[in-house]
Amino acid sequence: MRRFVKDNALSLFFLLAFLAALVGQSIAGTADYNATQLSDGGEPVSWPAYVTSSDFAVDVAENWQSEYLQFLLFIMVTVWLVQRGSPESKKPGEEGAQSDQEQKVGPHARPSSPAWAKTRGLRQSVFSNSLGLVMGLVFLLSWLAQSVAGTAAYNNRQLAQLQDPVSWGAYVASADFWSRTLQNWQSEFLAVLSMVVLSVYLRQRGSPESKPVGAPHATTGEEN
């Protein structure tokens, strides 16, 4: 058990932080929602009622989709684009999907390589792109969930303001949907930009996300 915790401490830390933040969001969200309810002449709702509401779902989903998009783009764009001096980048000249030998697939696979890396054809292609595929799929499903929950939350507000509800299609083309979407995207893109550029010149001793403190600014990727 102790070994398991030590070996998986990074995942466990973020799992607990995720759950704590989600519970915190639900509690603060319930209080905020109830303040609006009272000002609109309604009644406060319970915590279970709030966490099963479209308001909570859209707030959660809009953040999830942007996070998965951020990592999807980071994973995919770094295949083809480099940033000289960044530990998040491959070295200049290594752009692209690289050779089978460099990727240790097919006949170049090691005995310890995953089973699908040793195969050829579709299974190797699927496994070779599995991280991007899963992140992309989760991004699309989260964005779809945002649009569905967003339609419900938007229509709830429309009716509360004595206005007609709209269809899913009309909501996806609405300012509310794109405002929620783009306000999350811009912050994610800024965070990635900051990480890529700042890591050229700044260091965090001991972190694998940083170059060693004494590494030159011009050192790119893993040539530390």
Place this chain on the structure above:
Amino acid sequence: MSARTGAVRLLTVTLILGATGCSSAAQKPRALAAAEGFYTAIRAGRAEQACSLLSPRAREGQESAGETCASSIVDLRLPGGRSLETQVWGDEAQVRLSADTVFLHRYANGWLVRAAGCAAREARPYRCEIEG
């Protein structure tokens, strides 16, 4: 982030969305019944009963200038008509009648009329005879 963790998160969202959708479907007939009950009371001249089916704010709105809700509500023109469509989104509902539109809110003790005698306006909220 593993695929399994992502799947669990998505399942959570699906369950939330499913619960929301099911809840709305179950509430449609109740919202419609509340709207029909209100208009039945109006047509039958049971003003007190009609007022009891209004939300607290809507009732207060009818009690202005020293007049009771029951005495003011009979003076209003509320055409009503047969029900055409009911939409429920969360704790808000809209019932379209052939000559009128009604807005309702769900309280702990059931659906109450927030606004009635409503006419649509282009890109603006409905104008309503009763509103609260």
